[in-house]
Amino acid sequence: MELRFFNALIWDGEKLFRGELRTEGDRISYISPVSTMDYRDWDREIDCGGNLIMPSFKNGHTHSPMVFLRSYAEDLPLQEWLTDKVFPAEAKLTDDDCYKLTKLAVAEYYSGGTTYCCEMYGHTRAVADAFVDSGIAATVTEGILNFDGTPSQIEKRVDESVEYYSNFPARVRYGLSVHAQYTCSDDTLGAVRNAQRRHWLPLFAHMSETRREVGSCVKQTGMTPIAYLHSKGLFEYGGAGFHCVHATDEEIDIMASSHVAAVTCPCSNLKLASGIAPLAKMKERGVALGIGTDGAASNNALDMFRETYLAAVLQKYATNDAAAMGAQYVLSAATSASVYGFEGADRLARGAYADFVMLDLHAPNMSPGNDVLNDVVYAAGKHNVLMTVSGGKIVFDHGAIDVGEDYEQLRDECAAIARRIADASRR
Ligand SMILES: [Zn+2]
Structure with missing residues (x-):
């Protein structure tokens, strides 16, 4: 899987800059303020619209x-x-x-x-x-x-x-x-x-x-x-x-x-x-x-x-x-x-795991954007998560969750497990 995220505000874990991030397999292959030409056949190209990409x-x-x-x-x-x-x-x-x-x-x-x-x-x-x-x-x-x-x-x-x-x-x-x-x-x-x-x-x-x-x-x-x-x-x-x-x-x-x-x-x-x-x-x-x-x-x-x-x-x-x-x-x-002891996922860098999130900076609670990191800690919530990428795979995308099986069915099965145990515990 090769993904391209462009037009992003990026916090790599140390510094904040506008730029682009690309992934190859489970790793970050490119991260830079510079968008170089690359006419690759991307699996997906995502215009981040100025939103924040940061370590997950x-x-x-x-x-x-x-x-x-x-x-x-x-x-x-x-x-x-x-x-x-x-x-x-x-x-x-x-x-x-x-x-x-x-x-x-x-x-x-x-x-x-x-x-x-x-x-x-x-x-x-x-x-x-x-x-x-x-x-x-x-x-x-x-x-x-x-x-x-x-x-x-x-x-x-x-x-x-x-x-x-x-x-x-x-x-x-x-x-x-x-x-x-x-x-x-x-x-x-x-x-x-x-x-x-x-x-x-x-x-x-x-x-x-x-x-x-x-x-x-x-x-x-x-x-x-x-x-x-x-x-x-x-x-x-x-x-x-x-x-x-x-x-x-x-x-x-x-x-x-x-x-x-x-x-x-x-x-x-x-x-x-x-x-x-x-x-x-x-x-x-x-x-x-x-x-x-x-x-x-x-x-x-x-x-x-x-x-x-x-x-x-x-x-x-x-x-x-x-x-x-x-x-x-x-x-x-x-x-x-x-x-x-899990190394290689703290910072966004070339060769690091492609583990990151995209947060919505256009939501009312993230405006006017005086200080993005202060906003993330003091004002943001999980409703601001637009995308989550885990090991180079998009696992959350504007509300759609991918855990490798149908989410609705999984949720119903888990509710049935909870009911079964609660019923048995009352007996
Ligand atoms: Zn505990």
């Missing part, structure tokens, strides 16, 4: 199949919500369900300009197949916890996963995650560390999401969760912590020196009353930032515009400083995937 969003933390629980049980205390509603419903999911539900999540990612996700869920092979079939880039992690078996079973499972995903297309890869410190015994963590050392794997995990989690870790181990994971040798190859709402100063320094990024999910943290992560302090001390949505059960939208906006404005509120967290810094975090 990269969703740093999600549980894609959880779309079936969107708005299913609301306004409950966190523990009751999890143990009475979420866990029993999840136990009824099949691999086929997760394949379909993941594709529905991808449809939502595409419609909101997202082309990568760092995933954590069960039924991982079905989820990974859905990613490959829909053309999104992803890091697939399984969220290991004590239920996964004895230490030797866990080590074997990681070995098998590394082998299994080595045959996958380069855009969908394996990542090692544990669910969280509080769901993993020392034996489980030891098995994970052994597997990490065999395969040089960074660690992904939920970290210090709630006060309750931090309190029980301190009671049990005398340490806070991030410090505890570090003490067990799990940050030897870096990684990323999801949420990190209650990270202490000591833990922020550990993250910086161990190359553990903080992936913030502000919507979920607000809705579950978890708190506001100390992102401004993390930035100051050199912790890399990623932004994610978390699952649809706790958010409830998989919308990176919302997360990016909140990541910026909540820091201003929390630090009592309107100058905290500039728009361009937050937007770079929201559009970068290298913090998750």
Whole structure:
């Protein structure tokens, strides 16, 4: 597939210019302020009409199949919500369900300009197949916890996963995650560390999401969760912590020196009353930032515009400083995937992945255009996405979604899955 986008305003991740972008296969083949003559037989030539082309969003933390629980049980205390509603419903999911539900999540990612996700869920092979079939880039992690078996079973499972995903297309890869410190015994963590050392794997995990989690870790181990994971040798190859709402100063320094990024999910943290992560302090001390949505059960939208906006404005509120967290810094975090080990999609450049979006600059909420990047962070929404290109393929085009199968039918099938599980849960 060869595409030509001309007459565009381009933000390549660093600078803003008027110009043209071309793709060949899954890569960008040309990007320049200069439109040279090229009478190629393009698969499509798109006059961007002065609209903005910029790197697509990269969703740093999600549980894609959880779309079936969107708005299913609301306004409950966190523990009751999890143990009475979420866990029993999840136990009824099949691999086929997760394949379909993941594709529905991808449809939502595409419609909101997202082309990568760092995933954590069960039924991982079905989820990974859905990613490959829909053309999104992803890091697939399984969220290991004590239920996964004895230490030797866990080590074997990681070995098998590394082998299994080595045959996958380069855009969908394996990542090692544990669910969280509080769901993993020392034996489980030891098995994970052994597997990490065999395969040089960074660690992904939920970290210090709630006060309750931090309190029980301190009671049990005398340490806070991030410090505890570090003490067990799990940050030897870096990684990323999801949420990190209650990270202490000591833990922020550990993250910086161990190359553990903080992936913030502000919507979920607000809705579950978890708190506001100390992102401004993390930035100051050199912790890399990623932004994610978390699952649809706790958010409830998989919308990176919302997360990016909140990541910026909540820091201003929390630090009592309107100058905290500039728009361009937050937007770079929201559009970068290298913090998750997925390289070549952070910036638009020749040879980089053709992962980008076209945003409507003619919409009322983007006018008069005093500062386009400020507009994207503070004023834009997913309704401004005109096109999404993932791996050189147009996957969202003025409302039409392409996840490799009929969208309307997929949506109906997913609604039937949600109904079936809700009915069974009432019995
Ligand atoms: Zn999560």
